[in-house]
Amino acid sequence: MMRRAQIKGWGKYLPEKIVTNHDLARFVDTSDEWITERTGIKERRQRGEGETTTSMAVAAAHDALAVAGITPADLNLIIVANSSPDYLLPSPANFIQHALGATCPAFTIAAGCSGWVYGLTTAHQFIQTGAYTNVLVIGVEIISYALDYTDRTTCVLFGDAAAAVVLQPATDGSGVLTFELGSDGSQAHNLWVPGGGTVNPVSQSVVDNREHYIRMNGQEVARFAMRKLLSCLQNITAQAGMTPADLDLIIPHQANLRIIEMAARHLDLPMDKFFVNVHKYANTSAASIPLALVEAIEQGRIKPGDTIGMVAFGSGLSWAGAVMQVGVREPTLASVNGNGHAKVTI
Ligand code: ACO
Numbered sequence: 462m463m464r465r466a467q468i469k470g471w472g473k474y475l476p477e478k479i480v481t482n483h484d485l486a487r488f489v490d491t492s493d494e495w496i497t498e499r500t501g502i503k504e505r506r507q508r509g510e511g512e513t514t515t516s517m518a519v520a521a522a523h524d525a526l527a528v529a530g531i532t533p534a535d536l537n538l539i540i541v542a543n544s545s546p547d548y549l550l551p552s553p554a555n556f557i558q559h560a561l562g563a564t565c566p567a568f569t570i571a572a573g574c575s576g577w578v579y580g581l582t583t584a585h586q587f588i589q590t591g592a593y594t595n596v597l598v599i600g601v602e603i604i605s606y607a608l609d610y611t612d613r614t615t616c617v618l619f620g621d622a623a624a625a626v627v628l629q630p631a632t633d634g635s636g637v638l639t640f641e642l643g644s645d646g647s648q649a650h651n652l653w654v655p656g657g658g659t660v661n662p663v664s665q666s667v668v669d670n671r672e673h674y675i676r677m678n679g680q681e682v683a684r685f686a687m688r689k690l691l692s693c694l695q696n697i698t699a700q701a702g703m704t705p706a707d708l709d710l711i712i713p714h715q716a717n718l719r720i721i722e723m724a725a726r727h728l729d730l731p732m733d734k735f736f737v738n739v740h741k742y743a744n745t746s747a748a749s750i751p752l753a754l755v756e757a758i759e760q761g762r763i764k765p766g767d768t769i770g771m772v773a774f775g776s777g778l779s780w781a782g783a784v785m786q787v788g789v790r791e792p793t794l795a796s797v798n799g800n801g802h803a804k805v806t807i
Contacts, residue, residue, distance in 0.1 A: 465636025466585035466596070467788055470531070470627030472524025473755040474517045475742070476506045482617070491613045501718025505620025505743035508603045514547045515556040517623035518601040522561055525597065529627035537593035539567035540584055542576030542600045542747035544776065545607060557599065573652070574714050574775025576600065576747035577624075578640070578783055581771075584628045585637040585783075591630075599625040600748040607654060609674035618716070619675075620743035624751035631788050638768070639700035640783040641693050648685060651678040652776040683720060686774045690714075690724045693772045693782035701768075701784045706730060708784070709767035710757060714774055715739035715749045736762060746775065765789050 481504040482493035496502050508517070518541060526532065539561070541554040548556075552569035572579045577600035584596040601623035608616040630636075656672030657663050667673055690713060694705050705711065705728050713721050718739050725732050736757045745752055750773050757763050766789040772782040 462632045462634055464589050464591060464630040464632055465634075465638070466581070466588040466628040467631035467636040468626050468754075468785070469629045470525040470527070470529025471625070471751075471755045471758055472521045472526075472528065473622070473624040473752055474520035474524075475622055476508045476512055476517070478507045478509045479504050480507050485617055489610060489613050489616060491617055496617050499717075499719065500618065501737075501740050502617065502743045503740045506622060507605045508621045512603070514543060514545060514553050514601055514603050515560050517603070517621070518553065518557045518599045518625065519560045521601070521623040521625040522557070522597055522599055525625040525627045529595075529629070531595055531627065533561040533563035535595050536563045536565045536597050538565055538584065538587060538596045539563060540580040540596065540598045541567065541569045542572065542580045542598070543569055543602060544571050544573055544576065544746060545603045553601070572747075572775070572779050572781070573777055574716065574744065574746045574749055575642075575773040575777065575779040575781040577750050578771055578773045578781035579642060581626075581628070581637065581783055582640040582642060582781065585640070588628060588630050594629060596628045597625060598628060598751070599623065600751040602746040602748050604675075604744075604746050607673075607675045609671050611671070612674070612676075614679055615675055615677050618744050620745050622742055622745040622748040622752050624748050624755050626751055626754070633788055635786040635788040638784045638786055639697045641696050641700075641781070643689070643693070643780045645685070645778050648681065648778040651681045651685070651778060652676075682778065683717065685778050686714075686716060686720050687723055689774045689780040690720065690772050691727055693780050694724070694728070694770055697772075697782045697784045698770060703768070705770065707768065708734070708770040709764075710734065710736055710762055710769045712736045712750055712753045712757060712769060712771045714744075714772065715742065715753055716744045716774075749773065763787055
């Protein structure tokens with residue numbers, strides 16, 4: 462039987478600080494009504510004093526390792542999906558590896574909100590070839606640092622979070638069944654940070670023009686997101702010999718509830734087929750899919766033998782999707798998640 466990457470451990474970290482729509486409306490020209498109606502978002506988390514990309518990733522990783530029953534020394538590879546690094550150089554993966562006390566290789570994937578699914582499929586390749594046995598894939602973002610709080614069209618949409626998964630080989634036919642990765646660089650400027658790179662290095666004028674913050678053409682990105690959510694879901698399920706209706710749970714990128722509702726309508730599927738937590742955390746970019754996955758496990762929405770579909774889209778513009786089957790003989794595991802100590806079963 463083919464070796465496939467299977468989820469054996471999971472963990473999440475959420476900063477304690479909650480910023481509600483009402484909080485934002487005190488200093489941004491917006492309202493709870495507008496944000497709720499257009500996005501479904503009610504609140505988001507924001508990193509507190511001393512919290513870094515590394516500290517948040519490490520907290521989520523420790524939980525994932527504990528659930529899997531392994532230590533950092535057992536890891537063969539760490540993949541970090543991130544677009545909000547502690548420093549521009551080196552990549553966050555190196556800081557996280559050191560802080561975890563691991564000695565394995567570590568690298569970062571910068572593919573915006575699609576990054577974690579890119580990381581999952583990359584880990585799957587290493588596991589499938591037999592090169593590695595224990596791979597940690599982390600999605601972490603402190604996206605709040607790149608938000609322009611004078612731009613109401615972007616600053617209300619994002620939140621900070623981290624989530625991590627330990628992948629190990631399954632040989633019972635379960636694990637990652639299919640995937641699709643995509644990039645359309647012709648649309649790069651629809652979601653980008655125009656300043657701070659080599660073309661437009663940090664300068665007084667970059668700061669004065671607020672070019673070190675995220676800029677987004679929301680309508681273009683929403684159009685792209687809608688198209689790719691549908692086509693990617695259809696492609697990855699077709700490759701697995703099924704349709705989206707056959708999936709037990711769909712975990713879409715948590716950017717906007719209205720996009721998810723439109724996808725459900727187009728596919729003629731009930732909303733309870735889709736996992737949703739965007740109302741609590743907003744768009745946490747590369748942390749969005751793993752955070753939703755971890756919460757779905759904790760809430761018992763994913764059971765042994767289930768087939769789940771994950772689809773992300775984001776800056777690039779990029780997209781990435783995967784179909785996974787949960788093993789039927791997975792043991793009952795006690796999760797030690799720092800944010801709730803939930804006892805969960807997969
Ligand atoms: N509060 C109040 N009014 C607002 C706000 C706000 N926060 N934001 C925009 N508006 C106003 C606009 O100024 C505009 O006013 P005008 O008509 O007077 O000019 C009006 O609301 C409508 O603006 P639109 O941009 O047309 O609003 P739309 O309905 O398209 O919704 C939104 C905007 C929510 C951003 C939507 O386009 C969207 O969800 N886009 C996709 C976002 C996304 O998924 N991003 C992925 C990021 S992934 C990554 O990699 C980081």
